[in-house]
Amino acid sequence: MANLWFHFSSSMFSMLCYLIVCPTLCHANFTRNDELALLAFKIYVRDPFNHLANWSNSSSICNWVGAACDANGERVSVLNLAAMSLMGTLPSQVGNLSSLVELDLHSNNFHGNLPKELLQLYKLKILNLSYNEFDGKIPTWVGSLFALQYLIFPSNSFRGVIPPSVSNFSKLVTLDWNNNFIHGSIPLEIGRLQHLKILHIAMNNLSGNIPPTISDLSSLELMSLSFNSLKGDIPNEIANLINLKIMYLDRNQLVGYIPRSIGSLVSLQQLELGSNNLQGYIPKGIGNLTKLQLLNLDYNNLEGDIPEGIGKLDKLQELYLNHNILQGSLPSDFGCGLPNLKKPYLWSNKLSGRIPNTVSNASKLTLLELSGNNFIGVLPTTLGDLRYLERLKISDNNLTTSDASNSKTNIITSLTNCRRLKVLVLLANPLYIKLPKSIGNFSDSLQTVDIVSCGINGNIPLEIGNLANLISLSLDKNVLNGPIPTTIGSLQALQFLSLEGNDLHGLIVPELCEIKPLGCLHISQKKFYGAMSPCLGNISSLRGLHLGSNKLSLEIHSSFWNLKDILQVNLSSNHFGGCLLSRVENLKVLISLDFISKSYFRDENQRFLRNAINTQSSKVGEVWHMGLSKACGGHQSHSFAAFNCDIATNPVPGGGFNGTEFKLHGQAYIPSRFWELRDEIYVIQSSHNCFSLFLRCLFDLIFMWNGVPWVSNGSLVPIWINLHGLPTEFYAESFATLIANS
Template sequence: MPSNECNLFCFHLILLLFLHCSSSFISHALDSETDRLSLLSFKDELTDDPLDVMSSWNDSVRFCEWRGITCSSRRARVTMLSLPFQKLGGTLSPAIANLTFLRAIDLRGNVFRGPIPAEIGRLFRLRSLLLMENSFGGEIPANLSQCTQLEIINLNFNSLIGKIPTELSRLPNLVALHISANQLTGGIPPVLGNISTLLNLSIAQNYLGGTIPDNLGQLVNLQFLQVGSNNLSGTVPLSVFNLSRISIFGVAFNRLVGSLPSSIGTSLPNLKQLLIGVNGFSGNIPSSLSNISSLQIIDLPDNQFVGRVPSDFGRIANLQRVNVGRNLLGRGDSDPLDFINSLINCSKFEMLGIDNNHFSGPLPDKIANLSTNVNRLLLGGNQIPSTIGNLTKLFELRLDGNTLDTNIPSSLANCQQLQLLNLSDNDLSGPVPIQIFTLSSLTVTFNLARNFLSGTLPLDVGNFVNLKELDLSDNELSGSIPHSLGRCLSLEHVYLQCNSLNGSIPSSLSSLKGLQDLDLSRNNLTGSTYLSFCKIFFLQYLNLSYNQFQGQVPKNGAFANRSAVSLVGNGDLCGGSIELELSPCSVPTDPVGRNKSYLKVVITAVSGVFGSAGMLYIAISCILKRSRARSSLAFPSSDWNSNFSYRELEKATSGFSSDNLVGTGSFALVYKGLQSQDRRPIAVKVLKIQEKGTSKIYMAECEALSNIRHRNLVKVLGCCSDVDSAGRDFKAIVLDFMPNGSLEQWLHPEERNVNAVNDLNIFQRLSIAIDVASALEYLHYYCHIPIAHCDVKPGNVLLDDDLCAHLSDFGLAKFLRNRVMYVDKLKAVQLEYEDQLDMLLQV
């Protein structure tokens, strides 16, 4: 070939190679740009990003370096989107389907809502789809069946509805299908039995109904089966009991019937957990279960099993839990509890439940030799041996509803991790060992009700500082109620009725701010009920009947709700609300000699507005009628003991967004928020920590608000003392949100840069005046220690939906413990209120 022709050929060859490479380069560049734009579309659909995850998704770095993104090294295409547990909220953009090289999507543990885009079905390379623990709704897209490489689908804990798509049975590589804890219906599709590759099938906690299809017996590789809590009926197909590779077998909380195959120990040799409680299974518990060396949990409660518990469970070295409670076991057996002796060979054993069967006779002595890991004993029809105290890791002991007829052994005090102790409904006698009252670990229940226990309650009962329920009712206890009970600040339920207790109610009980139920009926208690309950305004149930109480009954707190209180059988009580139907008190027993001073102030001011006595009478009558209607409402329960974290409040206010800022002051900013559990509107008052004196104001407000409850005071939901995301001190008080803002905004909208609102008419102004008067009257005369607000002004009077007024902002409040200070300060407050009232009533 001549040289010039050779040169021309080489030129053309080089040109072709260049064009090919350029075309390939341009194609790759366009594909990469498509991925970048798709990710930005994903970002645009987010509405919540409290952890600022998306801050790295910007043009300062390549998208392959954005947080949560993994790309292929050769093509720079997105292969993984992984942002688990980042608190991201919003909807999932359909543009995600343009990430055609995507192999894994992991968005679990966020707050995504809306439907799962059907466009995901275009991701033919997708192998793993993890969307559990979100709020996705709608149906499961049938298009997922087009993702033929899918191996794992996990949609647990969402709000998905509709049927399980039968199209999923076409996925040739599916290994795990997890769609539990949704709202799915329509039964279990038999075609799921065609997914021969399936290892894990979890469809529990739905509303599927129907029966378990025999086709599931075709899943010969299945290792995990969980179909519990689905309202399933019928029997479990024998073919399913023959799936020899199953390790987790869960069908609990259904309506299944039938018996367990006697050969189960052979047909399920790899079983680790047998979970079939709360059904209608019957027959005997197969003894072949002891052949399964891998077995860890045997959970069969709430069925109709009969006969014996196999006595050779001790051969199962890894056994951790046996629960056969609430069956029909033990009837007619000469030695029904001998199986417990074999369990001492199980070194990992943690829990035994045999309650509510037909067991009888004494517990074997060897129960004390069970593994020291035992933390729960649910026993029935036995006699408690003193050696049970050897089980030092117990955190739950239930022996209620049996025939125990001995003393309570003091050795129970050795169980220093005990959180729940229930020995009620037995024949126990003698005093409660004082050592038991040293169990400060008790947090849930201490229940000795309906026995024959005697003696007194020691001061040591104050050690139960974290206990929620104390029930010693229906015994033969005597002596007084210890004042130390007031140290148990977590108590919510106290039942001491039907004993022989005497003396007065200790005033320290007023410290129990979370108390909801208190029953002291049918004792020999004396004294007054007035001061004992003047600070407990949120009791839902109070029974003081059949004692010897005397004197005036309060009208506030639980006493204001007739359905919440019982006082019968106390002949010397008087006063109280009309609904209690008690005799009027012959001599006023006002503790500080008040004389309706604030109402007089209001009437005097109104008389200057209305020209005639008739009009004045009509106005006051209308307002008082409305006020009395409000008074009949039960006082709201308090959640003061529940502390909020910075993260909770940050989420509730969308990161303390300026859009949610509803008020500012010298020492605080107030944001509107929504509680995550019930979407309840709240007001979050964030203290300006950097301002001098803020900490003192915070402590003063917390002290005041934790001691007061009244319908015309802003309701406190809790407080927060934490650090923010930057590690700085953070303090806030969480209040009920008042949708109509402050009285200041209604009186002077132009000064607050808010939209003008309708003028308040004279009756609304009168109503607000009486509301504030009621709040001040309560603070000054009905609190255990009188409180002066010290900052009564329109800006601190907040209005709810009905324009009912609520006094707020107690940062400058004073506790008036000194009598001289008390009188002088109240005079000053009354003069201040008169000045504010004049301005309010100017029309």
């Protein structure tokens, strides 16, 4: 009996020792495993800023940067290494951190696939891998992380489809896979995520229809499916998402009508359906969305009137209805029920009627964009009461400044009260007013003035020079007269100036040269005379110079050729003389050139033409459009002297080289080597000039390549050349003479 008692006592003592000692040893073992896992992590990744310097045996793992332990201080429960510029792949040893609740690696440079060992993180609630370079397919096993509440992968390079196993995330609150390369359709199983509040899978390659099961996400507060290729209708069942606050379905290929039931989503604060193919009417029920702050229906095919209820959404701040085919008038009290409205975009519709005076009751407006409609009547001077207004764009309507019941008022004077105004665009309205002296009263905030085709008459007032921060001034196609005011030189921020198509006259004032940042100068189709100001060549910022159709004369000053960065030049239809092309090679990046129209050259240059040109009994006339006619900002040329300039392209008669045309009447010949310049050879055209020495310079450039004539065994290839309109005493003789002289 004693022996039995002894053995029993020994067993009990051993068990007691195990219960006391083993937990300490086991926890130490687990802690050691966590330590080894993190040290392996450190080995695998690059740490350029040495953030992980204290990850070593010399300190407790719970004190390591980015690591946090559980309440007992025994296991790593949080690993947050966000925004540390770490690089490399995610090592499989991370899976050994089996007590991890949160793993946050966002805003680093990790890449590669996700290791399958992440499956071992069965306690994981937060997984944030956003803003990295992870790639590969979204693994199907990800659905086995049953404890996950936040799955955040945006701005990576994940591919493949959304696995149906996402339905296993029964506790998931946030699913954010925005901005990846995920394709395929949204699985029906997504409707099982009963606790989901945020669904953000925009900016992918998703296709197919929006599944009706999405309406089962009864807890959903944010749904963003923008910038995909989703098709079909917006499901009516979407009205079941009564907790939805934000819905982004814009930039897809959705069709059909906006569901009437959308008016049931009374919690909505932001609704984006723009840039789809939606049609029909805007549902009146949208007026029930009294919490709405943003409504975007732009770039669709919506028609009919704007529902009156929209004008009573007192929390609405941004309204995008532009680029539809909406009709009818604005409500007569438009603005009265919109005290918080800041940005109404209504341009490019078929809206008509008057702009109501009550628009100024929307006192927080920062912009008003009504361009491209059919508005009529008087521009309300109450617009000047909008003290926060920064942009006013009402172009391409039929708005005036007076009618039968009003004396003529000057809208510009009233707008000077808008002290924050930056952009003023009134173009293509029959305003028929003078520019008042009060234009100089605009605040320093004004940067853009565009009053083109408005029937503006009278002089440009001297006070225009007060607009110290003006960047762009466009007064084209009006009936302005008189000279350019000398105060124009005070516009020291001006980059773009266009005064084309007016009745301005006089000299090109040298004060223009004082505008150092000037990039584009357009003063064609006027009555300016005299020499081109030599100081224009000192405006090093100049990229476009358009002085055509004036009465400028004499030779172009040598300083002009200092404009080495200029892209476009139009000096046509003037009275310039001399050889221009001999200096054109200085303009290394030129992409558009027209300086021949009606520019007259001296007699000694015409004598050269008689001796040098003879095209098989064709009369040589005015040469039209010597133009390199691509728009500013197109393909840059390499060397104008070698005629590597990107210019107008058309099919050549009878075939041709790479679709590039010499559209020039009267048949002539040039050497076959001319065809060997690949894509770098382009149209040579010219415009309404008596050209003489010009041809000498031009053909020197055409027929010489690094000093070698372009002749191949003496064979000549026919080409079309338009020499239409040159004075009748000029007759062409032979290109052979010209080639020989070259």
